[in-house]
Amino acid sequence: xxxxxxEALTKRFGRVNALDGLDFCVPQGAVxxxxxxxGAGKTTLIKxxxxxxxxxxxxxxxxxxxxxxxxxxxxxxxxYVSENQQLPGWMRVGSFLAYLRPFYPTWDNQLxxxxxxxxxxxxxxxxxxxxxGMRMKAALASALAFRPKLxxxxxxxxxxxxxxxxxxxxxxxxxxxxxxVFLSSHDLAEMEGFATHVMFMDAGxxxxxxxxxxxxxxxxxxxxxxxxxxxxxxxxxxxWMQVSANDSIVRLVDSAFDAEGTPAEISRRFGxxxxxxxxxxxxxxxxxxxGRSGKKPS
Amino acid sequence: MSQIxxxxxxxxxxxxxxxxxxxxxxxxxxxxxxxxxxxxxxNRAYLDxxxxxxxxxxxxxxVFLIVRLVQGETLVGDRQFWITRPYxxxxxxxxxxxxxxxxxxxxxxLMQITLxxxxxxxLGSSILGLLYVHALFVFALVLPxxxxxxxxxxxxxxxxxxxxxxxxxxxxxxxxxxLPDSDVGVDSPDTEYAILxxxxxxxxxxxxxxYRRTLAARLIIGAVAMAxxxxxxxxxxxxxxxxxxxxxxxxxxxxxxFSLDQNLMFSGSDAEPFRFYRDxxxxxxxxxxxxxxxxxxxxxxAAKLDLDLPNGEHWxxxxxxxxxxxxxxxxxxxPNIKMKRSIFDRFGSSSxxxxxxxxFNVYELGTATQTVMAADRISYPGGGRCLNEISRDxxxxxxALKQPGPLFVAANLPNSSCAVSKSASxxxxxxxxxxxxEFSGDSTPDLQLSPVNDFNVSLTRHHAYEDxxxxxxxxxxxxxxxxxxxxxxxxxxxxxxxxxxxxDYFPGISRKISPRQDExxxxxxxxxxxxxxxxxxxxxxSRTTTIELKL
Numbered sequence: 001x002x003x004x005x006x007e008a009l010t011k012r013f014g015r016v017n018a019l020d021g022l023d024f025c026v027p028q029g030a031v032x033x034x035x036x037x038x039g040a041g042k043t044t045l046i047k048x049x050x051x052x053x054x055x056x057x058x059x060x061x062x063x064x065x066x067x068x069x070x071x072x073x074x075x076x077x078x079x080y081v082s083e084n085q086q087l088p089g090w091m092r093v094g095s096f097l098a099y100l101r102p103f104y105p106t107w108d109n110q111l112x113x114x115x116x117x118x119x120x121x122x123x124x125x126x127x128x129x130x131x132x133g134m135r136m137k138a139a140l141a142s143a144l145a146f147r148p149k150l151x152x153x154x155x156x157x158x159x160x161x162x163x164x165x166x167x168x169x170x171x172x173x174x175x176x177x178x179x180x181v182f183l184s185s186h187d188l189a190e191m192e193g194f195a196t197h198v199m200f201m202d203a204g205x206x207x208x209x210x211x212x213x214x215x216x217x218x219x220x221x222x223x224x225x226x227x228x229x230x231x232x233x234x235x236x237x238x239x240w241m242q243v244s245a246n247d248s249i250v251r252l253v254d255s256a257f258d259a260e261g262t263p264a265e266i267s268r269r270f271g272x273x274x275x276x277x278x279x280x281x282x283x284x285x286x287x288x289x290x291g292r293s294g295k296k297p298s
Numbered sequence: 299m300s301q302i303x304x305x306x307x308x309x310x311x312x313x314x315x316x317x318x319x320x321x322x323x324x325x326x327x328x329x330x331x332x333x334x335x336x337x338x339x340x341n342r343a344y345l346d347x348x349x350x351x352x353x354x355x356x357x358x359x360x361v362f363l364i365v366r367l368v369q370g371e372t373l374v375g376d377r378q379f380w381i382t383r384p385y386x387x388x389x390x391x392x393x394x395x396x397x398x399x400x401x402x403x404x405x406x407x408l409m410q411i412t413l414x415x416x417x418x419x420x421l422g423s424s425i426l427g428l429l430y431v432h433a434l435f436v437f438a439l440v441l442p443x444x445x446x447x448x449x450x451x452x453x454x455x456x457x458x459x460x461x462x463x464x465x466x467x468x469x470x471x472x473x474x475x476x477l478p479d480s481d482v483g484v485d486s487p488d489t490e491y492a493i494l495x496x497x498x499x500x501x502x503x504x505x506x507x508x509y510r511r512t513l514a515a516r517l518i519i520g521a522v523a524m525a526x527x528x529x530x531x532x533x534x535x536x537x538x539x540x541x542x543x544x545x546x547x548x549x550x551x552x553x554x555x556f557s558l559d560q561n562l563m564f565s566g567s568d569a570e571p572f573r574f575y576r577d578x579x580x581x582x583x584x585x586x587x588x589x590x591x592x593x594x595x596x597x598x599x600a601a602k603l604d605l606d607l608p609n610g611e612h613w614x615x616x617x618x619x620x621x622x623x624x625x626x627x628x629x630x631x632x633p634n635i636k637m638k639r640s641i642f643d644r645f646g647s648s649s650x651x652x653x654x655x656x657x658f659n660v661y662e663l664g665t666a667t668q669t670v671m672a673a674d675r676i677s678y679p680g681g682g683r684c685l686n687e688i689s690r691d692x693x694x695x696x697x698a699l700k701q702p703g704p705l706f707v708a709a710n711l712p713n714s715s716c717a718v719s720k721s722a723s724x725x726x727x728x729x730x731x732x733x734x735x736e737f738s739g740d741s742t743p744d745l746q747l748s749p750v751n752d753f754n755v756s757l758t759r760h761h762a763y764e765d766x767x768x769x770x771x772x773x774x775x776x777x778x779x780x781x782x783x784x785x786x787x788x789x790x791x792x793x794x795x796x797x798x799x800x801x802d803y804f805p806g807i808s809r810k811i812s813p814r815q816d817e818x819x820x821x822x823x824x825x826x827x828x829x830x831x832x833x834x835x836x837x838x839x840s841r842t843t844t845i846e847l848k849l
Contacts, residue, residue: 052376072386080382086372087379090312102304103384139379 001064003028003150003180004049009058011044011204018044020204021058026197031176033195033212034184035287040201042184043082046154049182050080063150076104079143079179081136082154089128093121093138097145104146112145119167133164140168144175151175153183157190165190188284200287207290212283219286220257220278224250227272237265241293248274253281253289301386305393306400309370316366317401320359327352328409331748332416335696353747360402361443365456367397368447373506375451381510391507398440403432410749417750419698427699427743434745437492441499448506449515466523473530487533491526498522542617543600543657543790550787553660554590558583558795559630562763563802565812579642581803582632582765583654585793590626593663595706595783597737598622600657601633605650605800613641617657623737624658625706627730630764642800652795660789661737663706664782671709673774678702679782684755691769692756699743701753703736704783709757709776716773725762732759732770737783763811 004026011019019041026032034042047053049062051070060067065074088096097116101107116123119137127135136156143151151172157165165187172181173194185191191198198215200208208215226248236243239256250270254262257278267273281289310317330349371380371390407428414424442463450456502515546552562584581603590596603615615635622631633656669676676684676693680702684695695701711732712718734757744751756769772778 047376050382052381073384075382076384078382082377084377085379086375086377088312099304099308100383102300 001028002026002061003030004032004060004062004182006060007058009045009048009060010056011041011048011053012056017204019048019055022204022206024199024206024209026180026182028180030197031181031195032183032197032199033191034182034199034201035186035188035191035283036184036201036207037291038186039203041204042201043154044204045201046082046152046182046184050078050152076106076146077149079146079148079151080153081139081143081156083136083156083158085139087127087135087139089126092124092126093130094123096127096138097123097142100142100145107146111147112141115141115145115171118171133160136160137164137168137171140171144171147175148179151179151181151183153181153185155184155186157185157187169193188287189282192283198283200290202291215286216280216283218255218257219281219289220254220262221281221285222250222252222254222262222266223277223279224252224266224270224273225275226250226270227274230270233269236269241289253286253293254278255289301389302393302396305371305385305390306396309367309393309397310401312370313363313366313397316359316363320356320363320401321405323352323356323359324405324409327356327747328412331413331750335417335750335752356747357439360439361446361460362456363401364398364440364443365447365450367401368394368444369451369456370394372451373448373510374455374512376510387507391503394444398444402440403435406435406747407432410747414698414749417696417698419750424698424749428749431699431743431745431749434743437496438745441496441503445499445502445519448503449512449519466527469527470530473527477531487529491530494522494526543788546789546791550660550789552789552791553594553596553624553658555588556656556791556793557586557588558654558793558798559586560796561813562630562811564805565802565810577639578636579639579804580634580636581642581800582634582805583793583795583803584763584765585631585633585654585656587624587628587630590624590628592626594626595661595663595735596624597659597661597735598624598631598633598656599659599788601635602655602657603635603637604653604655605645606652607645607650608648613637623733623735625708625730625733625735627728628760628764629729632765637800642804646801646804647799649797649799652798652800654793654795655790656793657790658788659737660786661704662784662786664784666779666781669778669780671772671774671776671778676778678755679705679780682751686772686774691771692754693772695753695755697751697753699749699751700741701736701738701744701751703738704785705734705736706781706783707734707755707757708732708779709772711757711759711770711772711776713776716771716776718768718770728760728762728764730760730764732757734758735783737785765805765809765811 002025004024006022006024009019009022010017022045034045036042044053048055049060049067049070051067054068062070063074063077070078088099091099093116097112101109101112115121119141121134121138121141122130125134127138130138140153140156153172156168156172160168169190172183175181176194183191192212195212198208198210198212199206229248230245230250232243232245232250237256239254241253241255243250243252245251250266256262259278262278263273263276266276330352334349371385372378410428410431411421414421446456446459446463450459498518502518505511505515505518544550564582598620600617601615601620602617605613607613615637618635620633622633624631633654635654667679671686674686676686678684678695678697680697682695682697682702684693687694708731712727734755743749757772758767758769760767
């Protein structure tokens, strides 16, 4: 059973299609990074999964439960943290954790203490007196201490300083071993560190959804030095993006890199090659290439 | 259950200031309430003002407390932490209801029990009544507060919601002032309104706790409010008092004969500089009464005036509420009808053909008893006691939870031992004895904070023209004739006023009636009290005296 699965999931706000027939699944145990530009529909998707919004059409299931029925006891297995979540500011951190404790049969006091210590949470401070970063840490501690089966995070690192991001990432990574994690973020470098799966959304559509290892394996930034300068020929393979030629130097991004096939294809298209470099790409570089080319890679 | 208690404990910790304020106000109210029974006044004006407004402040504090309890887990918006936690909506609602019970109902109930005890009313027999009062509070205070709390997210939104409620209530009040009386008939949609209001509140609360669909909830409230206002505006035209007061039948005749007393009219009002007030004028018509059956009481409950205007148009006042009691001995009554000043200005001095329709509730007197007014206090039939405050011309009465009734009391007042100053009635007294009538037969308690019901009984006697009456002091030793009152039937009757000048029936400020009393002879009936309380009263006890009425 997949931890999350959707089928033709659509959400309309008036005439605007915020989500446009999404079909995807997140396997159990995955750390799935949901990335995309602002307004791509990431938060809308997460809110539908958490039954905060209702889908206009289509279906989604979370831990096997229809997203429209995700409520009450289902949340005993889901740890959800959002960047703009309203916490009860009048509560102290300690009493906030103590208040939540009885709601979760699986609450782990030792893990709670461990999280409080590792995240350096001030138990006697009121939540409203905490900085944004500290509030996020408190929210994360409260969402991890009951060992949820599914951790859903909406922009958890947004606007936080590097120290806090690092602490949050560490805490999350420690828990990721026995849970499914589904998190949205702008911070691609952060995702690269621990995501096993990646999903790229743009304009309410999924542009890409695959394993991180497969994605990074098939994308290469290619720099070719031709023996004889040549123009960029027509009818290039659809997997090549951002192809440019400057004298004898040709640059492109190959989204279906094959150690043997790609060099041969380059030679066939451009003629004799003096030198060719195939550099692995960062997640950021891959999505920039995807974004700029406007293509949906195969 | 543990989740309910857990949320409840959190709310109690969080909302302690609101809880403390409402409890403190309740204690102050309970402490001051007994002083109002003896009408003790405070030397400081601000304290008197505070006490006057204390019930309103107390109710406001409860509304605020309940709203804030609900807003502890705000149901509006999508960013609250709790909506993605394992809250079960029915347990959340139960926790809020527990809060309402513990911080509102329980303290109020204890306060009411304490006041009943202090006023020396029986507690055991009052418990059911108190529970009924609390059910009324659920309907009138808890439900709307829960509803407002469930569709607002904070104090700002709550304030706006309360302002909107005030505007809607003012809208209803305005409608009531400009439309024909909708409370004339038993057919008025009060029950339907109550059901609709209650169902809407419950539906909105359930929708919000279960689904958090704030927009839908607010739209439902708006739609229902609009529907109620629209219905209220149309209802009086659809269902008039004609349905409420049927024409007389052999087994339900008119209680007496009614006709226009053509000898009486108002005069001199033209010279009055303030003859009009606002946009309405009120006309009064001297209606002669004859043949009121023995042991019969009638309440003139509604009246309608129809005019055939000189321009050929027909004008109707529609049914208007009137509350005039017609007991034995009465020879005349003055039904009053409001009409637009613009109509009166146009046709006041023209001859118009007029027809007055009167709607009555007919009652029958039950078995009468006679008792003598004691010096200081007297028991009120049905469970209550009254203090005789002779200096105030009325009995100050107290009862548990509700005013006992219905009841009719009559006495020969003023009498030789219980005279009043001559200025009380310069025109002399009418033939009908002084009386007090309470028609309300509702056996259920009223919605009020204090369980000690405080009401006045004043015996009033009409002046010679029977257009006005005065309350009279009841001296110790005065025999009182007391009877229960039984509702029989409603009925309507028509009085053809013929061609009249409306100006003649506008009292103005001076209320000069012509001709004077000495020009217009009133035929006094025989002993009205004795005639209506035959067979002879119960054997006289040591406290019973026989009186002779000299009318």
